[in-house]
Amino acid sequence: VWTSGEVPRTTAFETPDPRQQIQENGAYVTDPYRDDQSLFIATPNGLIILFGCAHAGMINIIRHARQVTGENRLAALIGGTHLGFLGQERMKASIEELRSYSPQFVACSHCTGLDGAFLLKSNFGEQFQYGRVGFEYCG
Numbered sequence: 113v114w115t116s117g118e119v120p121r122t123t124a125f126e127t128p129d130p131r132q133q134i135q136e137n138g139a140y141v142t143d144p145y146r147d148d149q150s151l152f153i154a155t156p157n158g159l160i161i162l163f164g165c166a167h168a169g170m171i172n173i174i175r176h177a178r179q180v181t182g183e184n185r186l187a188a189l190i191g192g193t194h195l196g197f198l199g200q201e202r203m204k205a206s207i208e209e210l211r212s213y214s215p216q217f218v219a220c221s222h223c224t225g226l227d228g229a230f231l232l233k234s235n236f237g238e239q240f241q242y243g244r245v246g247f248e249y250c251g
Contacts, residue, residue: 116150119168119176125205126169129197152177158185165223166194171209186215196225219243
């Protein structure tokens with residue numbers, strides 16, 4: 113089991129939301145969410161990644177998890193994907209790359225948004241579930 117620590121931002125399409133600001137040295141700047149955390153769990157079936165809110169970007173987090181753990185297979189992705197803040201083109205780019213990783217199970221929640229959840233369901237079918245209150249993963 114690993115905590116993500118600070119996640120390197122390696123994609124061009126998962127960038128911080130300029131509407132979310134912090135005060136730094138007396139000026140308001142875009143919050144880079146360096147403190148965004150995820151949990152990586154290695155299992156015999158591959159990685160389970162629990163996103164907090166994926167402010168670092170779902171794909172950035174997955175890339176980081178694979179590098180940190182040495183495991184490339186994705187058993188489950190669970191939590192907030194932050195897709196709801198990307199806009200259609202960047203959302204599609206994230207999901208396109210996610211498809212290349214062939215996750216066995218995807219369960220999104222809150223900050224994924226309706227459009228993001230719909231696109232995930234469209235792309236992953238039965239492998240997708242909305243992670244509502246009371247949701248259980250028994251993979």
